[in-house]
Amino acid sequence: MLAAAVLCAAQESSQPAKAQENHPTAARPAASKPAPAITYIRAGKLFDSTSDSYRENVVIVVEGERIKSVESAASAQVPAGAKVVDLSKATVLPGLIDCHTHLGARADRYDPINAFKETPYTHAFAAEKNARTTLMAGFTTVRDVGSGPFMAVDLRNYINEGYIIGPRVVASGPGISITGGHGDLNNYSPETSVTLFPTERNYQIADGADQVRHVVRAQVKYGVDVIKILATGGVLSKGDSPGAPQFTYEELKVAADEAHMAGRKIAAHAHGAEGIKNAILAGIDSIEHASLATDEDIQLAKQHGTYFDMDIYNDDYLLGKAIEFGLPQENIDKEKMVGRIQRETFQKAVQAGVKMAFGTDAGVYPHGDNARQFATMVKFGMTPPQAIRTATQNSADLIGRSKDVGTIEVGKYADIIAVSGDPLQDVTVLQNVGFVMKGGVVYKDKLAGTAVTE
Numbered sequence: 001m002l003a004a005a006v007l008c009a010a011q012e013s014s015q016p017a018k019a020q021e022n023h024p025t026a027a028r029p030a031a032s033k034p035a036p037a038i039t040y041i042r043a044g045k046l047f048d049s050t051s052d053s054y055r056e057n058v059v060i061v062v063e064g065e066r067i068k069s070v071e072s073a074a075s076a077q078v079p080a081g082a083k084v085v086d087l088s089k090a091t092v093l094p095g096l097i098d099c100h101t102h103l104g105a106r107a108d109r110y111d112p113i114n115a116f117k118e119t120p121y122t123h124a125f126a127a128e129k130n131a132r133t134t135l136m137a138g139f140t141t142v143r144d145v146g147s148g149p150f151m152a153v154d155l156r157n158y159i160n161e162g163y164i165i166g167p168r169v170v171a172s173g174p175g176i177s178i179t180g181g182h183g184d185l186n187n188y189s190p191e192t193s194v195t196l197f198p199t200e201r202n203y204q205i206a207d208g209a210d211q212v213r214h215v216v217r218a219q220v221k222y223g224v225d226v227i228k229i230l231a232t233g234g235v236l237s238k239g240d241s242p243g244a245p246q247f248t249y250e251e252l253k254v255a256a257d258e259a260h261m262a263g264r265k266i267a268a269h270a271h272g273a274e275g276i277k278n279a280i281l282a283g284i285d286s287i288e289h290a291s292l293a294t295d296e297d298i299q300l301a302k303q304h305g306t307y308f309d310m311d312i313y314n315d316d317y318l319l320g321k322a323i324e325f326g327l328p329q330e331n332i333d334k335e336k337m338v339g340r341i342q343r344e345t346f347q348k349a350v351q352a353g354v355k356m357a358f359g360t361d362a363g364v365y366p367h368g369d370n371a372r373q374f375a376t377m378v379k380f381g382m383t384p385p386q387a388i389r390t391a392t393q394n395s396a397d398l399i400g401r402s403k404d405v406g407t408i409e410v411g412k413y414a415d416i417i418a419v420s421g422d423p424l425q426d427v428t429v430l431q432n433v434g435f436v437m438k439g440g441v442v443y444k445d446k447l448a449g450t451a452v453t454e
């Protein structure tokens with residue numbers, strides 16, 4: 001993305017259960033608090049994402065915001081008068097996870113003039129709308145990897161407070177860039193700049209190990225969950241080449257070490273082979289895009305357990321609609337250079353057994369269309385269950401949240417979606433998610449007819 005800021009993953013904030021908010025219990029001692037609400041979800045087919053197949057006819061018991069048990073319908077005890085969500089004709093899955101979004105970005109803003117017109121507020125308003133759209137599409141967790149300082153952190157916090165509606169957000173700050181790199185404003189007059197925080201260079205531009213260390217620490221200081229660094233040129237920037245490395249191995253190593261020291265994961269944007277190799281060797285947790293990865297990079301990723309997070313759907317949008325929205329010729333040419341090769345690289349990486357997460361670069365194309373990528377993943381070598389598991393179990397692992405999200409298992413957040421149809425036969429049914437529960441609260445229900453929190 002241009003100068004999009006990054007969102008970090010949501011901290012373990014408790015999602016306020018709206019059903020409990022109106023109880024007149026404020027004055028009561030804690031010991032006499034009413035027991036958390038219990039909901040029984042009847043699932044006709046359950047893809048819990050711990051295996052490649054369904055369980056049939058189960059009851060998921062949700063207590064408060066977490067899953068209390070998963071039982072066969074035949075033996076489950078559902079008391080009379082209990083709250084039941086009847087999804088017995090639907091397919092139930094864990095809430096989906098997208099590890100590469102830009103919630104503050106709009107997919108109809110490609111004219112370069114926007115770099116001088118947009119404000120932190122325009123991005124925040126867009127993010128509020130996009131967060132809701134993303135949740136309603138069945139994505140109950142996203143990693144936001146690039147936004148202005150520190151929009152994603154605020155967004156995460158507002159969602160966690162229950163003030164606005166959206167997915168759990170793993171928030172980054174701006175993607176950290178070299179001078180003249182993918183995150184910088186290039187090729188204008190030297191008298192032109194958009195700088196909100198001059199001494200910190202927008203928490204974004206860093207040259208040399210010390211500056212990289214400082215910017216990572218500064219981002220951590222303001223509450224990011226994850227660091228995003230730009231290890232090669234990009235498609236949607238001016239004056240740089242997607243294949244060319246940006247940052248040296250030493251700089252990337254400092255970034256990775258600092259991030260890990262602070263208990264944060266680090267994601268590297270990297271299209272070109274040398275940048276990918278440097279990032280893997282530096283200990284970075286995920287390679288975003290990975291478009292031009294060589295066989296050597298693929299083997300290195302395997303050895304190091306590095307995730308590839310490949311946005312292989314959005315090429316169709318960038319070379320279609322985005323051109324109508326003013327995408328400059330330079331960016332079109334660069335997308336043509338990397339977009340198609342990226343899909344072949346994806347196929348090779350899948351065959352080689354590289355760990356794969358699910359990341360779409362939503363914001364580059366319209367938010368809410370995240371699930372369109374499943375069909376592209378299947379077209380380029382994944383089985384449907386494999387593709388779905390990238391967006392559940394694998395992505396939860398990449399963001400370090402496996403104990404809370406990613407599968408339907410006892411103790412995890414009740415982040416649960418449902419679709420009609422059979423996604424293991426046809427992954428495109430995931431483009432029409434009819435039921436969305438996050439943290440035990442129902443946000444959308446076109447399938448079972450339960451009351452919805454809005």
Ligand SMILES: [Zn+2]
Nearest residue numbers: 001100146361
């Ligand atoms: Zn991106």
